[in-house]
Amino acid sequence: MTLTVDEAVPFALPLSRRFRGTTLREGVLVRVGDRWGEWAPFPEYDDVTAARWLRAALEQARGDWPDAVRSxxxxxxxxxxxxxxxxxxxxxxxxxxxxxxxxxxxxxxxxxxxxxxxxxxxxxxxxxxxxxxxxxxxxxxxxxxxxxxxxxxxxxxxxxxxxxxxxxxxxxxxxxxxxxxxxxxxxxxxxxxxxxxxxxxxxxxxxxxxxxxxxxxxxxxxxxxxxxxxxxxxxxxxxxxxxxxxxxxxxxxxxxxxxxxxxxxxxxxxxxxxxxxxxxxxxxxxxxxxxxxxVVRLAPDPDRLASAAALLADDRRGWWAARLDRCLAVLEEGTA
The missing domain is CATH 3.20.20.120 (Enolase-like C-terminal domain)
Known part of the structure; x- marks a missing residue:
């Protein structure tokens, strides 16, 4: 499994209604080559749980999905x-x-x-x-x-x-x-x-x-x-x-x-x-x-991704970057 990313962009998306106690959905898009995966574990989850979400994001960014049997x-x-x-x-x-x-x-x-x-x-x-x-x-x-x-x-x-x-x-x-x-x-x-x-x-x-x-x-x-x-x-x-x-x-x-x-x-x-x-x-x-x-796969729009990234304050971007480093280490250790 690829355990490095070529680019990581923290983002925040406003919700139309409060859901799960929040009006702002935060996460990170990770890029491997020319594909992207989404990593957005909820903030209260520990690093082992969040690392499982990261495994899925890396799978998505590698394009490693099974064939569909329905459209x-x-x-x-x-x-x-x-x-x-x-x-x-x-x-x-x-x-x-x-x-x-x-x-x-x-x-x-x-x-x-x-x-x-x-x-x-x-x-x-x-x-x-x-x-x-x-x-x-x-x-x-x-x-x-x-x-x-x-x-x-x-x-x-x-x-x-x-x-x-x-x-x-x-x-x-x-x-x-x-x-x-x-x-x-x-x-x-x-x-x-x-x-x-x-x-x-x-x-x-x-x-x-x-x-x-x-x-x-x-x-x-x-x-x-x-x-x-x-x-x-x-x-x-x-x-x-x-x-x-x-x-x-x-x-x-x-x-x-x-x-x-x-x-x-x-x-x-x-x-x-x-x-x-x-x-x-x-x-x-x-x-x-x-x-x-x-059953489709959509790529991020550069302008919309930039707008979503701009909604995050510097401290939140730093929080997500540090969390990403920790969760990559968890995957390296094989504990998630």
Whole structure:
């Protein structure tokens, strides 16, 4: 593996709405030869976790992706943990502009009460019914916020309000909790953090994932690259949803490459996040058309990259440069 980069450009992109507690998405584009990869691990992640993201960025910059077996993939729209008054326009655009027929809704946001989740789901369902998309699927993402008891009670309520949930993503923190939850509810359970933050997964660890999951969420960049994620999908043997990691349209291509290469793709992918960006690194932002994204790879636009780089203060550029050096060293040591 190439463990050096020819150029590294830290950047910041404003978001159209607060998401994951931030309105500014920071990261680094790394160049190897004439190709670029995106490296944007969240600031709170340790160097070993961030180094796995870097492995994926280097894979992308080398162009080392498997061949696609499909030219486009279905995607879901995403509704952040917003007030119901802000939800309607998002869902309407998702259906009427982007053509999405699956809506992923964030629930369990820290500082919010469960009644806010119920109201948000009710608004999504009402808008879908009103705009002629009553058959659209609703899935929820809890990010491990609930206990088993809370999840068992609350998912029944949300499923009733939604008129059915496709699945609940990571309702509890641990795999053991999720396995317990699966015995208590009819709503399918999807595992995200339980795979994404686990590092290398041994065969016994994969058994624990299978016990916990009806569906597995795979994110190419956090898992260390497209090829690693594809191998993991084969080893787990559960239905897969490919999702992104709040990427620019440069980084989103990694998720598309994974979704494009999977032998079976039964769920809409969580790659319709372009609407969350107020600016991008490419000349055009990857947005769904008829509910799908083409399996493409976009190069950064020099002017847009320069604008995004200029948004970072000197201390943040230095922070990212130092982090990059540390994570390259982690990869050299073989500990990620």
């Amino acid at each position: 486009s993939v279905p995607v879901n729209a995403i509704v952040p943990a917003l007030d119901p008054a802000e939800v309607g326009a998002l869902v309407l655009d998702a259906v009427q502009v982007d053509g999405c027929t699956t809506i992923k809704v964030k629930v369990g946001e820290p500082g919010q009460v469960f009644a806010a989740d119920v109201a948000r789901i009710a608004e999504v369902r009402a808008v879908l019914d009103a705009c002629g998309a009553a058959e659209a699927l609703i899935r929820v993402d809890v990010n491990g916020a609930w206990t088993v008891e809370e999840a068992a009670e609350r998912l029944v309520v949300l499923a009733d309000v939604a008129l059915g949930l496709e699945y609940a993503e990571q309702p509890c923190t641990t795999l053991a909790e999720l396995a317990d939850l699966r015995t208590r509810i009819d709503v399918p359970v999807a595992v995200d953090e339980g795979v994404r933050l686990a590092g290398e997964l041994s065969d016994p660890a994969l058994d624990a994932v299978r016990d916990a999951a009806d569906v597995v969420i795979l994110k190419a960049i956090p898992l260390g690259g497209v090829r690693r994620a594809l191998e993991l999908a084969e080893r787990i043997g559960r239905p897969v949803t490919v999702s992104g990691s709040l990427d620019s349209s440069v980084g989103l291509a990694a998720g598309l490459a994974l979704a494009g290469a999977l032998p079976d793709l039964g769920h809409a992918c969580g790659l319709g996040t372009g609407r969350l960006l107020a600016a991008d690194l490419t000349a055009r932002t990857l947005l769904p058309e008829d509910g799908r994204l083409s």
